[in-house]
Amino acid sequence: xxxxxxxxxxxxxxxxxxxxxxxxxxxxxxxxxxxxxxxxxxx
Numbered sequence: 001x002x003x004x005x006x007x008x009x010x011x012x013x014x015x016x017x018x019x020x021x022x023x024x025x026x027x028x029x030x031x032x033x034x035x036x037x038x039x040x041x042x043x
Contacts, residue, residue, distance in 0.1 A: 006039045015039070 002008050019038045 006037060011038050 002010070005011075015038050019036060023036075
C-alpha cells in the first residue's frame with residue numbers, strides 16, 4: 001500500500017490537522033476545488 005505514496009509512510013490525522021490549520025489562517029474565497037498532497041517530510 002505504501003508503494004504508491006509520495007514518501008513511503010501513511011499520512012496521520014495530525015498531518016491533516018496541521019494542513020487544515022495552515023489553510024484556515026488565510027481569509028480568501030479564491031481557494032476552491034483544490035487538491036493538496038498532505039505528506040510528512042522525513043529526514
